[in-house]
Amino acid sequence: MFAGRKFAALLFDMDGTVVNSxxxxxxxxxxxxxxxxxxxxxxxxxxxxxxxxxxxxxxxxxxxxxxxxxxxxxxxxxADIDGILPIAGAAAFLASLPPERWAIVTSAPRELALLRIAAAGIPLPAILVAAEDVSRGKPAPDCFRLAAERLGVDARDCLAFEDAPAGITAAEAAGATVVVISATHQHPLQTPHAAIASYAGLGITVDDRGWIMLAADRAAA
CATH class of the missing domain: 1.10.150 (DNA polymerase; domain 1)
Known part of the structure; x- marks a missing residue:
């Protein structure tokens, strides 16, 4: 997947992408x-x-x-966070990323996002763009552009992980490359983008500039 491609940062939607809520x-x-x-x-x-x-x-x-x-x-x-779980492999994959090279970009309000992140047991990102941080939510590209800006990179150099049509459209409009997480899909989502069911077996390599390339996780192989 994306053989030879390197990305300045990785941007993750939350619900359905790293958290199953x-x-x-x-x-x-x-x-x-x-x-x-x-x-x-x-x-x-x-x-x-x-x-x-x-x-x-x-x-x-x-x-x-x-x-x-x-x-x-x-x-x-x-008040209802019962049964919130991480998407398979998400916690380990996020923990493997350089902290300054990834963000969560969610349509949830910050208060709810923090509760769900904690309930799922996934790492808390240094950059969290939530509902109240933008005047236009997904499918507008504002949230992804803001996350990239806060990371000090161009959204067009980012890889965005999404699961829902509105988020995919937002990431596309921001110019990011998109990968679709299908873990919670009850029906196949028709998309031209690469899709994965989980983060199991997914690793990274980081070059001397800090840019990230996806790779098979040898430890999981």
Whole structure:
């Protein structure tokens, strides 16, 4: 995968990419959707990879304040972290990366992101771009561009790990190379990008400039 390619930094979405929080998120959102009289089965696939405020605003429900509802959902999600797990191999892979060469770029608010990172037991990044750090969430490219800027690199020189269409579109628009994590996909995602089911067997080499190349992890082989 990406044979011979080197990247200035690696940018990771969180939910569905390094953390499996689907069960917890869908419990909270299903309860909310039922209270709004929505078709829960049709609605739940639309929540992933997008900021809560934008998901709610898109529905244009009468009498609903998206900001107030998003705040209430944050509190409910923060109170429900049961069953949150790391994507296979993610903790070891993230721990192997130079700290100044990777970031998490999530549509979740910072408070919730920190809770889920801790619950999953994955390393806390030096750079975390969360929902409140940008005025436009995914699929806009702002979050990936901001993460690259904070790492001191160009987004076009980065490799972005994503699992959801909105995030893939955001990474593409930022000019990053994309790899899709399919661990939580219930159905195949049609994508032109390289895809992997987990981080098992994935390692890195780092050149004298600090640029990263993906490699087979000999220890896992």
């Amino acid at each position: 689907i069960a917890a998120a869908e419990r909270v959102w299903a309860d909310w959707a039922r209270r709004q009289g929505l078709d829960v089965a049709a609605f739940l696939p639309t929540i992933h990879g997008v900021r809560a405020i934008e998901t709610i605003a898109r529905l244009a429900l009468p009498g609903i304040d998206p900001m107030r509802e998003a705040d209430a959902l944050l509190k409910a999600e923060a």
